[in-house]
Amino acid sequence: LNVTTAITVATSNIGLSGVRISPQFLHDGTDFIIGKPLIVKHKGKNATMDKIRENANMTYSLINKSIVSFSKMQEIPIQYPVPCFCNVAKRIGIPKKxxxxxxxxxxxEVENKLLSNALELYIALTEVLSYAKYxxxxxxxxxxxKETVGRALSINFSDYDIPEIEWHMKKDKGYVFHAA
Incomplete structure (x- = not known):
């Protein structure tokens, strides 16, 4: 997997009202979240530059933890890639289109393979970000x-690796897939 690590820093005075620091990977021109963002609210005694620096430094350990987690994901076999993709996408709330x-x-990608793995499936899920831009x-x-896709990192892919697709697929749209 050819990825680059990155850190995104975002501020907001409405909604979040804080500084959000997110560890991310960049892959094929798309960035995706690899862990929960660290947030420092703009108000209260914790709203200091020192706290923001501390969170920025913590992202290094989050990235390292994510790299280990991604390595483990490569070891999780996916026997039913298409149904698993659909079931995970539905579970985490990715828009169906x-x-x-x-x-x-x-x-x-998986057409001529006997098995896929959880990491390949997760990377495939991140492709929705490219389509969202389109x-x-x-x-x-x-x-x-991005946060929705990031939810997939906290689920057990094996629970969704079943031959049945839980998402109702419309026949008239050509979305009827069958497990091998």
């Missing part, structure tokens, strides 16, 4: 989608 577009790419979603919507 984006998931189906990314699924087509994933199907081509659909001209706002930056805010894409940031929300």
């Amino acid at each position: 984006l998931a189906m577009a990314a699924l087509e790419d994933y199907k081509m 659909e001209k979603m706002s930056d805010h919507e894409i940031d929300d989608l």
Whole structure:
């Protein structure tokens, strides 16, 4: 997997009202969250530059932890890649239209393989971010989608690796897939 590590720092005076520091990977021009962001609220006694620096320094350990976690994901076999992709996408709340577009790419990737793994599936899920840009979603919507995709890091992929697709697939849209 060819990735670059990155840290995103975002501030907001509305909604979050704080500084959010997010560890991320960059892969094929798309950045995706690899762990929970660290947040320092703008108000209260913890709202100091020292606290922000402390959180920034903590992202290094989060990135290292994520690298180890990603290595372990490579060891989790996925026997039913297409149903698992759909089931995970539904579980974490990826919009169906984006998931189906990314699924087509994933199907081509796993077409001639006997097995996939959880890391390949997660990387395939991140492709929804590229399709979101293509659909001209706002930056805010894409940031929300990054967090949605990031939820997949906290689930047990094996629980969703079943031959059945839990997501209702519309036959008239061509979205009927069958496990091998």
